[in-house]
Amino acid sequence: MGPLPASPCRLHVPWKELLLTASLLTFWNPPTSAQLTIESMPSNAAEGKEVLLLAHNLPQNIAGFNWYKGQSVDGNRRIIGYVIATQLTTPGPAYSGRETIYPNASLLIQNVTLNDTGFYTLQVIKADLVNEEAAGQFRVYPELPKPSITSNNSNPVEDEDAVALICAPEIQNTTYLWWVNNQSFPVSPRLQLSSDNRTLTLLSVTRNDAGPYECEIQNPVSANRSDAVTLDVRYGPDVPTISPSKSNYRPGENLNLSCHAASNPPAQYSWLINGTFQQSTQVLFIPNITVGHSGSYMCHAHNSATGHNRTTVRIITVSVPDSSPGLSAGTTVSILIGVLASVVLL
Structure with a gap:
C-alpha cells in the first residue's frame, strides 16, 4: 500500500498583523479604483475553527459597513454593522455572538458550524450614500471520524x-x-x-x-x-497428494502414507484400501506389511464448510525380490574341476 496522503494544510491567520492593518485603515483609506473584494481565510474550514472574511480595496470616505448572510443585502439576514464615526457595532437579526467586526470591515467568525457554510455579503456605506457591495464564501467541513x-x-x-x-x-x-x-x-x-x-x-x-x-x-x-479487515475465504479441498511417492515395497517394511490437500478450514481425511474403509486419519500406518497388503489406497478429503470432496489413489505393490537365474556356486565349482582335469589328461 502506498503511504497515506498528507493531511490538508491548516491556514494560520496572523490575527495581530490583521488587527494592526485594521487600525491603520481606520485612519487612512488609500485612493483606489480597484473593485471591492472579499477573501475568505481559509476558504475551507474545519468545524469548530474560525474564519476571517477579509475585505480588500475598500473605497474612500467610508461612513460604515454591514455584513449579511447570503449573496444579497437583506435586513432580516444582517449579521452586524459598524459606524466609523462612533466606532460602534450594531448586531443584526443574524448575529449569533460568534462574529466580530473590525474597523477595516473584516469579519471574524469563531467556532464555525456546518450551517455557516455559504456566502457572506459586505455592504460598504460611503459618505456620499453611494454604497458598494461584495460577497465572499467559505465551506465548513467536519473533522472526520475513524471509519x-x-x-x-x-x-x-x-x-x-x-x-x-x-x-x-x-x-x-x-x-x-x-x-x-x-x-x-x-x-x-x-x-x-x-x-x-x-x-x-x-x-x-x-x-x-x-x-x-x-x-x-x-x-x-x-x-x-479504518482498521484493516480480512476475509476468511472458505475453499477446497484441492486434489490431495499422497506422500511419499514410493509405490513398491518389500514384505516386512512399514507402510507410512500421509495425505494433504489445500483447504480452509482444514480438510477431514479418511482412507480406503481396495474400496473398503479403513480409518479417518490424515496418516495411514501399517507395520510389517505382507504381499497381501498390495492394492489400491485411496485418500478422501472433505471440507465441511464448502461441502466439497476430493480423492486421490496410490497403487501399492508388495512383492518378494526375484532370484537371479544362473548356476549355483557348487555346480560352478564342479564344472571348473572337470575342465581342469580334462586339460591335465591332454
Whole structure:
C-alpha cells in the first residue's frame, strides 16, 4: 500500500498583523479604483475553527459597513454593522455572538458550524450614500471520524459467493478511497465500486481475496483510515497428494502414507484400501506389511464448510525380490574341476 496522503494544510491567520492593518485603515483609506473584494481565510474550514472574511480595496470616505448572510443585502439576514464615526457595532437579526467586526470591515467568525457554510455579503456605506457591495464564501467541513468496514459475508465460499464491503459512516461532501493488500484500489473485473465509492463488491471471491482491506475518508480539512479487515475465504479441498511417492515395497517394511490437500478450514481425511474403509486419519500406518497388503489406497478429503470432496489413489505393490537365474556356486565349482582335469589328461 502506498503511504497515506498528507493531511490538508491548516491556514494560520496572523490575527495581530490583521488587527494592526485594521487600525491603520481606520485612519487612512488609500485612493483606489480597484473593485471591492472579499477573501475568505481559509476558504475551507474545519468545524469548530474560525474564519476571517477579509475585505480588500475598500473605497474612500467610508461612513460604515454591514455584513449579511447570503449573496444579497437583506435586513432580516444582517449579521452586524459598524459606524466609523462612533466606532460602534450594531448586531443584526443574524448575529449569533460568534462574529466580530473590525474597523477595516473584516469579519471574524469563531467556532464555525456546518450551517455557516455559504456566502457572506459586505455592504460598504460611503459618505456620499453611494454604497458598494461584495460577497465572499467559505465551506465548513467536519473533522472526520475513524471509519469502519462492515461485510455482508465474512466467510465466503471460493468461486461461489460475492462479498460487499461497506465503509461507514456516510458523510456528505466526503471522498471515499479503498486500499487492498496495502495498495491503492487495483483494477480488476471482479472488483466493483458503488457510485459514491462507499461500497466495494468482490464478485466470485477466490482464496487470494482474503485481504487486508482498508477504507479511507477525506475532505479538504481532514482524513482518516479504518482498521484493516480480512476475509476468511472458505475453499477446497484441492486434489490431495499422497506422500511419499514410493509405490513398491518389500514384505516386512512399514507402510507410512500421509495425505494433504489445500483447504480452509482444514480438510477431514479418511482412507480406503481396495474400496473398503479403513480409518479417518490424515496418516495411514501399517507395520510389517505382507504381499497381501498390495492394492489400491485411496485418500478422501472433505471440507465441511464448502461441502466439497476430493480423492486421490496410490497403487501399492508388495512383492518378494526375484532370484537371479544362473548356476549355483557348487555346480560352478564342479564344472571348473572337470575342465581342469580334462586339460591335465591332454
